[in-house]
Amino acid sequence: MQEPKLLGSWLDTARERAGAFKKLLFVVLAGLVALNVFILPHEPHFAPEKIPGFWALFALICTVIMVFVLKKIVYPILAQHEEDK
Amino acid sequence: MTGLEHLGIHFFLHPAIGFFVLALVMAFLKNRHYMAWRWLLLVPPVMAIVAVVALSMSNTGPRDLTTFSYLGQTLHLGRVDTLSLVFAHIFAVQSLIGFIYALHVQDKAQHIAACFYIAGAFGSVFAGDYLTLFIFWELMSIGSVFLVWLRRTPASNAAGFRYFLFHVFGGLFLLGGLLLRHGALGTFDFTAVTPGTAHYYDYIILLGFLVNVAFVPLHAWLPDAYPEATITGTVFMGAYTTKTAVYALARGFSGFELLAIGGCIMCLYGVFYATLENNARRLLSYHIVSQVGYMVCGIGIGTAMTVDGAIAHAYANILFKSLLLMAVGCLFYSAGSDKLTELGGLASRLPLVLIGYMVGAVSISGMPLFTAFISKPMIITGAAEAHHPWLALGMEIAAVGTFLSVGVKLPYFAFWSKPKNDKPLTPIPWNMYLAMGISSVLCLFFGLFPETLYKMLPFEAEYTPYTTWHVLQSSLIIGFTGLGFYVMRRIIPPHPSRNLDFDFLYRAIGRGFVKLVSVPAAAVDNIWTDVYARFGMRGLLGLGRGTNVFDGKVIDGVLDGSARAVREGGGAAVARTQTGRLQDYLAATVALGLIIFVVVWFVK
Structure with a gap:
């Protein structure tokens, strides 16, 4: 079956405008944190949830630590040649 | 629809029957006539859907619809209640999606294997006793191992043998446990056990279940074998083995703390390995371990909310995980590789595959409007409310890792990372698109109308997914995980490698055993x-x-x-x-x- 070419060319254009999408992402993220100032859980499951931006920081820090530890420390220990095992 | 409910009361058509009959008929058909017989593949799934809907509509409570004596034992083939029905429901739907996806496959042996596999899954969820469960449990193992072997490569042969040996190992624990239990209690009835009253034989049975649920460290058969199966076989396997084991745990072992802690470890272990993985199908296999971890954790905590959440997540997971495996299967079919280092730049050439994949990706990540948003937070919220904040926190970390690998890393390196890919692509058959389309619509449907899923759940726990806070929290986690990926974009690119996991241990044990036998034998021979x-x-x-x-x-x-x-x-x-x-x-x-x-x- 043929994939739609129009959609494909739109995605090509989108790829070329990656910079604009990046800016849009930053604006959206800032907007979400701004909303978090006003919207907080009524019954927080964790005490720090009451602090605006907690989950944003949680996700960012978790991602950075996870990628760094796994790729820089764990991966060199575990990696084998694809055909070795 | 009037009449269907009467059908469910008066006549129990076991959904497995259609698959057995189809397997028998297919044995006499020729591969070269597949254009004619391929439509038969859709008959048993449609029959299964009708049978399960009929049973769901005849709302007469738990019942035992089919028993028969065999070798001096009474086998209970038709235990029907809300728990078995919700699993049977999604098994039936997924069987239709899976066979539509496999409609172009000319090798009848693959379809016969899939039939036995699915029949085994249906037989297991409707089994009222351990003996019946064991028979269908083993049938699943045999059907699924052929889905690996029938790829017919040296790697799939080897992985299939390891897979089968491990499942025989798990099956023997189940058999040993059920026989010891029969010796002690005089019954094969498959009923719930509480942690306080569990005996050693219950734990042996549990060990058998834990093998199939891919409980760390008994999980390594899954990421070892699933990526080596046929493209369509992996889609079937992603849906049934682990979810049947989740059903068995929900039925028999709710409330075991071992499961609560182990499930959380599974969540994290799966996402950690997925972060390192280069093979797209193996990456998703690690995410099966992770997602099933949520279910195991929910069952282990054992409250109405967490067990209902686990079951809802099993239902949702079958939909979005099969969608992800189908999309990655399309990539493999078309581009000839499932390794991220060999893909990239395909977004504009396979836009429909990209859309299908992304629907699955945002669904598994718990984005509002899609399925996991209505199921995964039930388990996490339930864990926090049941005073297990550390388990809830572990599952939140795993949620971050899930979006990182499945939502950003895989699509970025498969579809975007390089300039437009100009390698020749094999055209993808229409049926593969159709199957992805159906799954995508269902992922969105259950995300938009959660009550349709909630009303099928056995414990009727109260949970409202669409609150302002839930939507914002989920958006914050997903959005800032994306930012984290951007920050770490120079470190995260995958490399071609195979990462050590516990399968290395059992390969070493196998090699050691061969040496143990061969070295003395060679000495005697000399x-x-x-x-x-x-x-x-x-x-x-x-x-x-x-x-x-x-x-x-x-x-x-x-x-x-x-x-x-x-x-x-x-x-x-x-x-x-x-x-x-x-x-x-x-x-x-x-x-x-x-x-x-x-x-x-x-x-x-």
Whole structure:
């Protein structure tokens, strides 16, 4: 079956405008944190949830630590040649 | 729809029957006529959907619809209640999606294997006793291992054997446990056990279940074998084995703390390995371990909210995980590789595959409007409310890792990371798009209308997914995980490698066992060769001269005659069955077993 070419060319254009999408992402993220100032859980499951931006920081820090530890420390220990095992 | 509910009351059509009949019919069909017989593949799934909907509509509470005596035991084939029905419901829907996805496959053996596999899954969820469960449990193992072997590569052969050996190991624990339990209690009834009253035989049965649920460290068969299966086989396997085991745990072992902690470890272990993985199908396999971890954790915590959440997540997971495996399967089919380092720049050439994949990706990540948003937070919220904040936190970290690998890393390196890819692509059959389309619509449907799923759940826990806070929290986690990926974009690119996991341990055990047997055997053989050369040879030469006369005059005459008889009789046919391939003997054993089963059924 043929994939739609129009959609494909739109995605090509989108790829070329990656910079604009990046800016849009930053604006959206800032907007979400701004909303978090006003919207907080009524019954927080964790005490720090009451602090605006907690989950944003949680996700960012978790991602950075996870990628760094796994790729820089764990991966060199575990990696084998694809055909070795 | 009037009438369907009466059908469910008066006539129980076991959903497995259609798949057995189809497997039998397919045995007599030829691969080259597949354009004609392929439509038959859709009949058992449609029958299964009708049967399950009919049972759901005839709301008469738990019931035991089919029993029959076999070898002095009563087998309960039709235990129907809300728990079995919700699993049967999604199994039936997924069987239709899976067979639509596989509609272009001309190799009937793959379809027969899938039929046995799905029949085994249905048989397991409707089994009212451990003996029936064990029979169908093993049938699933056999059906699924052929989905690996039938890819017919050296790697799939080896992975299939490891997969099968591990499942035999798990099956033996289940068998041992159920026999010991029968010895102690005098019954095979498959009923719930509480942690306080569990005996050693219950834990042995639990161990059998834990193998199939891919409980760390018994999980390594899954990321080892699933990426080596056929493209369509992986889609089937992603749906049934682990989810049937989740059903068995929900039925029998709710509230075990071991499961709560182990499930959380599974969540994290799966996402950690997925972060390192280069093979797209293996990456998603690690995410099966992770997502099933949520379910195991929910069952282990054991409150109405967490168990309902686990079941809802099993339902949702079958939909979005099969969608992800289908999309990655399309990539593999079209581009000829499932390794991220060999893909990239495909977004504009496979936009529909990209859309299908992304629907699955945002669904698994718990984005509002999509399925996991209505199921995964039930488990996390339930864990926090049941005073397990650390388990809830572990599952939140795993949620971050899920979006990182499945939502950003895989699509970025498969579709975007390089300039437009100009390698030749194989056109993808229409049926693969259709199957992805159906899954995508269902992922969105259950995300938009959560009540349709919630009303199928057994414990009717109260949970409202669409609150302002839930939507914002989920958006914050997803959005800032994306930012984290951007920050770490120079470190995260995958590399071609195979990462050490626990399968390394059982490969080493296997190699050790072979050495243990072969080294002493070789030593004995060497000594025997020396003894034979010194003492045996001279005597044997003299004896040989004497027997030569007898051999030439008598034996040759007899042997020539019998050889001619064998050649002209059925010898050639017998020789054809002696292929020396364990796969063939296993298939023959299953076929013979089923024939005996059917004969006994009818004779009785």
